Amino acid sequence: MLRGLQQAFEAVSNERSANVLMICSSVPKVFCAGADLKERKTMILSEVQDFVSTLRSTFSYLEALHIPTIAAIEGIALGGGLEMAMSCDIRICGEDAVMGLPETGLAIIPGAGGTQRLPRLVGKSIAKDIIFTGRKISGKDAGSIGLVNYCVPAGEARLKALELARDINQKGPLALRMAKRAIDQGVELDAESGLALEWDCYEQLLDTKDRVEGLAAFAERRKPQYKGE
Secondary structure: OHHHHHHHHHHHHHOOOOOOEEEOOOOOOEEEOOOOHHHHHHOOHHHHHHHHHHHHHHHHHHHHOOOOEEEEEOOEEEOHHHHHHHOOOEEEEEOOOEEEOOHHHHOOOOOOOHHHHHHHHHOHHHHHHHHHHOOOEEHHHHHHHOOOOEEEOOOOHHHHHHHHHHHHHOOOHHHHHHHHHHHHHHOOOOHHHHHHHHHHHHHHHHOOHHHHHHHHHHHOOOOOOOOOO
16 A cells, blocks of 8 residues: 555656645545554564655655645544645645544654654644644644644535645646745745745746746736646
């Protein structure tokens, strides 16, 4: 399953026409429950190391995709399941969603980005509370602490994600990629370096057909037809 997930992300990365990626589950009431602990018990140490390393690299690959990514969370998202959702740009959950990082209860820590992405989303203090206690977080609470962008009625996360994806899909594809690069890389820099990065990204959009199309569509009061050129 993990290999299939990596291959799917690679296929999306290589697909020039892809503008938005949405991740949801086909299993009712479970987004992703994390690792199979019964399977984990049968693994030798090197197998555990290889699995977690692959998981970490797969989620890092997801996070680094050039296009916007959306996680539609219904039901359970625990451990690696929540770590995958946190690797996306935007998270949407149903009210009855249950999220958490329970690893300390198993005498380990989140190993696929949880200790790094969670504090960047909710702040260091709240992240410590969640990871130290391993407590479960409801959909409404996730919304209030900033872990998810939207909390919607149960069963409607996928519909909200599609609505958002369709909205994003109407925007300039190259602009979306440059905006994501400017934000993701810029937050790790000091303000001056971040502004320089922003200008570099902006400059790359000046001589594009899409920019000309956007201005023309505005002047003609019609929807722009962007082609990613």
